[in-house]
Amino acid sequence: MDIILKIIAVGLITCVATLIVKPIRSDFSIIIAIVGGLIILFMIVNYLSTVFDSLKNIINFTGLNSDLYTLLLKIIGVGYLVEFTASICSDTGNSSLGDKILLGGKIIIMVMAMPIILSILDIIMELLPS
Amino acid sequence: MDVEIIFKIAAIGILTAIIGQILKQTGKDEISTLATLAGLIIVLIMVLNLIGDLFTTFKTIFNF
Numbered sequence: 001m002d003i004i005l006k007i008i009a010v011g012l013i014t015c016v017a018t019l020i021v022k023p024i025r026s027d028f029s030i031i032i033a034i035v036g037g038l039i040i041l042f043m044i045v046n047y048l049s050t051v052f053d054s055l056k057n058i059i060n061f062t063g064l065n066s067d068l069y070t071l072l073l074k075i076i077g078v079g080y081l082v083e084f085t086a087s088i089c090s091d092t093g094n095s096s097l098g099d100k101i102l103l104g105g106k107i108i109i110m111v112m113a114m115p116i117i118l119s120i121l122d123i124i125m126e127l128l129p130s
Numbered sequence: 131m132d133v134e135i136i137f138k139i140a141a142i143g144i145l146t147a148i149i150g151q152i153l154k155q156t157g158k159d160e161i162s163t164l165a166t167l168a169g170l171i172i173v174l175i176m177v178l179n180l181i182g183d184l185f186t187t188f189k190t191i192f193n194f
Contacts (some may be wrong), residue, residue: 013136025147032140042183
C-alpha cells in the first residue's frame with residue numbers, strides 16, 4: 001500500500017506550495033489547495049470503486065433489491081461531494097456558504113432516502129393486523 | 131493524476147505576480163491588470179477541467 005505514502009506526499013507538497021505562494025498571491029494559494037484536494041480524491045477514487053464492486057457482489061449474494069444499493073451509493077456520493085465542497089468553502093473563509101451547501105446536501109439526501117422510508121412504512125402496514 | 135499541476139499553478143502564480151510588478155513599475159497599469167487576470171483565468175480553466183473529471187468519475191462510480 002504505497003498509495004498512502006503518495007497521498008501524504010501530495011498533501012505535504014500542497015501545504016508547502018500554498019505557504020510559498022500565499023505571500024505573493026493569496027488567491028492562487030486557495031486554488032492550489034483545491035487542486036491538491038482534487039488530486040488526493042482522484043487517487044482514492046479507484047480504490048473506492050473496488051470497494052463498491054465487492055459490496056455489490058455481497059448484495060447480489062444476499063439477494064436484496066439492488067435498487068436500494070444504488071440509492072445508497074448515490075447518497076454516499078452526495079455526502080462525499082458535499083463534504084469536499086463545503087470544506088473548500090470554509091477554507092476560503094466563507095464558512096457560512098459551506099454550511100448552506102451542507103444543508104442542501106442534507107435535504108437532497110433526505111429527499112433521496114424518502115422512498116426507503118416509505119417502503120419501510122409499507123412493510124409495517126402489511127405486518128399490522130387490519 | 132500528477133502532482134505537477136500543483137507546481138504548474140504555483141509557477142503561474144509567481145510568474146504573473148512578477149510580470150504584474152514589472153509592468154506596474156514601468157507605468158503600464160492596465161496591461162499589468164490584464165496580465166494578472168489572464169493568469170487567473172488560465173489557472174481557473176485548469177482547475178475547471180479537474181473538477182469536471184471529478185464529477186464524471188463520481189457519476190460513473192456512484193451511478194448518478
